[in-house]
Amino acid sequence: MARPLDIPLLRTFVSLVEERSVTRVARRLGRTQPAISLQIRRLEEAAGRPLFEPDLRHLRVTRHGETLLGYARTILRTHDEARVRLAAEEIAGRVTLGCPDLYAAFLMPQTLATFRAAYPNVEVTVRCALSMVLAREISEGIIDVALATEMPNVRPEVGGSVVLRDEPLVWLGAVHGAVHRETPIPLGMLPEGNLYRDYALAALDNAKRPWRVACVSESIAGLEAMALADAAVIVLARSVKVDGLRPLGPDDGLPPIRGVRMVLWQRTRGASAATDHLFAHIARDLM
Helix, strand or coil, X not given: CCCCCCHHHHHHHHHHHHHCCHHHHHHHHCCCHHHHHHHHHHHHHHHCCXXXXXXXXXXXXXXXXXXXXXXXXXXXXXXXXHHHHHHHCCCCEEEEEEECHHHHHHCHHHHHHHHHHHCCCEEEEEEECCHHHHHHHXXXXXXXXXXXXXXXXXXXXXXXXXXXXXXXXXXXXXXXXXXXXXXXXXXXXXCCCCHHHHHHHHHHHHCCCCEEEEEECCCHHHHHHHHHCCCCEEXXXXXXXXXXXXXXXXXXXXXXXXXXXXXXXXXXXXXXXXXXXXHHHHHHHHC
């Protein structure tokens, strides 16, 4: 290779592999479609190998493209981490993060730990509430960033957002429990206004399985306690692992549940470097 593999060219290459659309990559990187095509040609010249099959309308990487892809991602990750660490000591301030209790308990500890290590001068305050409350509090300026569950007609009146990922939902019961065999089945539920609750009850109704709400708790710990005591069946994200609980499915008489989608909201982009970096850190960590 006679020329270096420039960072902007590698970023365009990785984006094109991920998006599989020149149009979407152009929009994502703020460039024109011809400019994206030119960058790919320049990268191929630097690599000395074709990276995509000739027709960019049907994007397929060549074997050389597959080889470069892993290196490109590693280079970009290292490059971005270096820039973050070099700038970290200059970033300071306070940020209020909102998220449901479930996300605070199971998703945020590791993410906040790595953020604190990278940005020791940023103070993060966490407020736990339902997603519809978080949307209102973003709009009212009470919180700056919110990790939430996407809900119909629920979003802040200000700011921007990014979809992080889909979250499948599962029924959970005690490992050696039998409460799921009862009729009506006892449920531990979050308060009204939560999609986990809505989707769970809809699934049971569609399956014509009688149910009763045995416990309502805003705290995930309260629901876990009921399930561990074999007093109720609960619904959580599949990514959540609780010792002593096991997933329940059709073999246990419980129907599949529709999944949810996780989103990240930010009140005002660019108003605070600390807020911008927390938003980007969470998005990168949880996508």
